[in-house]
Amino acid sequence: DWSVEGHTAIRLMRDAAFPDAKVACDLHRRDMRPFAFEEGLAMTVEQIEAVDRVVILGSDLRQRLPLLMQRLRKRVRQGRPVWRIGAMNYRTNMEIARDAIIRPRDWPAVIARAMEQVIELGYEAAGMREWMAAVPERHEAGKILADALVEGSCALLVGEEIRSHPDAAALVWGLDLLMRACGHAEAERDGRNLIPEGMNAPTITRLFGDIRTSVGEIFAAAERGELDAVVLIGSDPVGDGLFPSVAQRALARVPLVQVGAISGDISRFAAVQLPAAAYSEIDGTFVNMEGRVRVAQKPLRSLGEERPLWKVMMRLVVEMGGEPPVVSLDELRAEVARRVPELAEAWNGKPISDEALRLRPRRNRDAAHLPSWRPQRRLDLVSRYSMYREGMWARASRFLSEAGVLHALPDLVMHPATFAELGVKPGEEIVVESDLGAHRFVVQPREDVAEGVLFVAKRGVAGDLSDVVEVDLKGAAA
Incomplete structure (x- = not known):
C-alpha cells in the first residue's frame, strides 16, 4: 500500500x-547495492532550483520526476543553465546549456576525468587517486562534471543509468568523493541527489x-x-x-x-x-x-x-x-x-512542519567501492523508464490514441552509425544476444541515442532485456 x-x-x-x-x-x-539506493534527494526542490550549477546524470527526468523538471524549466527561463550527461538526448522541453551523450560503460571514465581536473585545481579527497587508478580510460564529458563541481554550490541529479550500472556502488562512491573534495558534501550542503524510485x-x-x-x-x-x-x-x-x-x-x-x-x-x-x-x-x-x-x-x-x-x-x-x-x-x-x-x-497529533520532520539521506562514509566491471559485449543496453509506470500510464489512458502518444518511441532504437558498424539494416528483424540467450526484435534508427547503445523505449515489448546491461547484435539471416 x-x-x-x-x-x-x-x-x-x-x-x-x-x-x-x-x-x-x-x-x-x-x-540493490551496498549503498542506500533509496535514500532520495539530499536537497529540497527549492534548493536544487537555487544552486549555481545543476547537472543531470543519466536520467529521463521528464518521466521520472516531472514536478522537479518543471522547476528546472523555471530555472532555465530565469537564465540559470542546466547541464546534462547521459546515454540519450531525453526530451526536456528546455534548453540544455551543456550536453554530452555517452555510453553507460563510459561512466567510470567520466568520473575519473572529473577527478583529474578538480585535483589539478587543488581539490582532493582521500581515496580519489586510488579510485582513478582503477579506471584506465578518461572521457571528456568529465569536464562538464568538474566545471560544475568547482562552483560555489552544485546539485547532481543521479539517475537510473548510474543506479542500474554493474558498478553502481563504485560510481556513487566516486561521485561522493568528488562532492567531498569540492565542499558539497557537508550536512547542509549535500549536493549529491540520488533520484528516488518511488515513495x-x-x-x-x-x-x-x-x-x-x-x-x-x-x-x-x-x-x-x-x-x-x-x-x-x-x-x-x-x-x-x-x-x-x-x-x-x-x-x-x-x-x-x-x-x-x-x-x-x-x-x-x-x-x-x-x-x-x-x-x-x-x-x-x-x-x-x-x-x-x-x-x-x-x-x-x-x-x-x-x-x-x-x-x-x-x-x-x-x-x-x-x-x-x-x-x-x-x-x-x-x-x-x-x-x-x-x-x-x-x-503526536501536532501539525507537521516541512523542515522539522524531514528524513535526510544517510551517507555511508566508511564504504569504499572501486570500479571493477569490464564490458564483454559490443553494445550497452539502456531502458527508458520503470515498466510499472509505463504500464500504469497505458492502462489509465481513456482512449487508445492517448496510449499512442505516451508510447511515441519505437520499441527499440539505435543510432544510425551503430547500424552501419554492425552491418544490419534499420527496421529489419535483428537477433539480440545476451546472457539470457538470443531474442529477435525489430530495431529502428534514432540519432539522439548514444552510439554503441541499444535503447529499449518500451520494456513491455522487450521486457526480458531488462535483466541485462550489454548485448551483441546480428542480422536475423546470420
Whole structure:
C-alpha cells in the first residue's frame, strides 16, 4: 500500500513467519547495492532550483520526476543553465546549456576525468587517486562534471543509468568523493541527489537493508527449485512487462501468494490471493522524494473485502502458526518508530512542519567501492523508464490514441552509425544476444541515442532485456 506502516508490516511478517526469506523491494534487478539506493534527494526542490550549477546524470527526468523538471524549466527561463550527461538526448522541453551523450560503460571514465581536473585545481579527497587508478580510460564529458563541481554550490541529479550500472556502488562512491573534495558534501550542503524510485525512499534501506536482494535473484532461485514459495505484494512483473518470461518460468516452479489491490496478469499464477487495500483506502504515513513526511487520515471507504496491508501481513503470520507481532495501528507505529525514530513525531497529533520532520539521506562514509566491471559485449543496453509506470500510464489512458502518444518511441532504437558498424539494416528483424540467450526484435534508427547503445523505449515489448546491461547484435539471416 506504499505506506511506511505497510513496509514495516512486511518486515515484521518476514521476521515472524519466514526468517530465512529475502526481500526485493522493487522490480529493478540492479537497484540493490551496498549503498542506500533509496535514500532520495539530499536537497529540497527549492534548493536544487537555487544552486549555481545543476547537472543531470543519466536520467529521463521528464518521466521520472516531472514536478522537479518543471522547476528546472523555471530555472532555465530565469537564465540559470542546466547541464546534462547521459546515454540519450531525453526530451526536456528546455534548453540544455551543456550536453554530452555517452555510453553507460563510459561512466567510470567520466568520473575519473572529473577527478583529474578538480585535483589539478587543488581539490582532493582521500581515496580519489586510488579510485582513478582503477579506471584506465578518461572521457571528456568529465569536464562538464568538474566545471560544475568547482562552483560555489552544485546539485547532481543521479539517475537510473548510474543506479542500474554493474558498478553502481563504485560510481556513487566516486561521485561522493568528488562532492567531498569540492565542499558539497557537508550536512547542509549535500549536493549529491540520488533520484528516488518511488515513495518512502529514505526508509526502505532502514527497514530491509540487511535482508534485501533483487527480484532477478529471487526469480532465478525459484526457477532452480530453491524456494518453497514466493510472496508477491503489489506488483505485476508479467502484466507490467518487466521480466515477463523470467517471471513466468519461475512462478511455474513454485507456489505464488499474491497480495494487493489489483490482481493483474500475474494472478493466473497465484495459488493464493489476498486482497489488500490501496493507499487511498488506509490510514498511513508517506515520505516523498524530498524526505518530507505526510500522514494520511480519513481514507476512502473500501467497498470490497480488502484490509490494510499490515492486517493482511499479521493474519498471514497467524495462518503460519505464529503470534502476530502487532495487533493495532498504534503498536505497529511503535515498531516503525523503533526503526525510524524520526517518524515518532508524525503521530503526536501536532501539525507537521516541512523542515522539522524531514528524513535526510544517510551517507555511508566508511564504504569504499572501486570500479571493477569490464564490458564483454559490443553494445550497452539502456531502458527508458520503470515498466510499472509505463504500464500504469497505458492502462489509465481513456482512449487508445492517448496510449499512442505516451508510447511515441519505437520499441527499440539505435543510432544510425551503430547500424552501419554492425552491418544490419534499420527496421529489419535483428537477433539480440545476451546472457539470457538470443531474442529477435525489430530495431529502428534514432540519432539522439548514444552510439554503441541499444535503447529499449518500451520494456513491455522487450521486457526480458531488462535483466541485462550489454548485448551483441546480428542480422536475423546470420
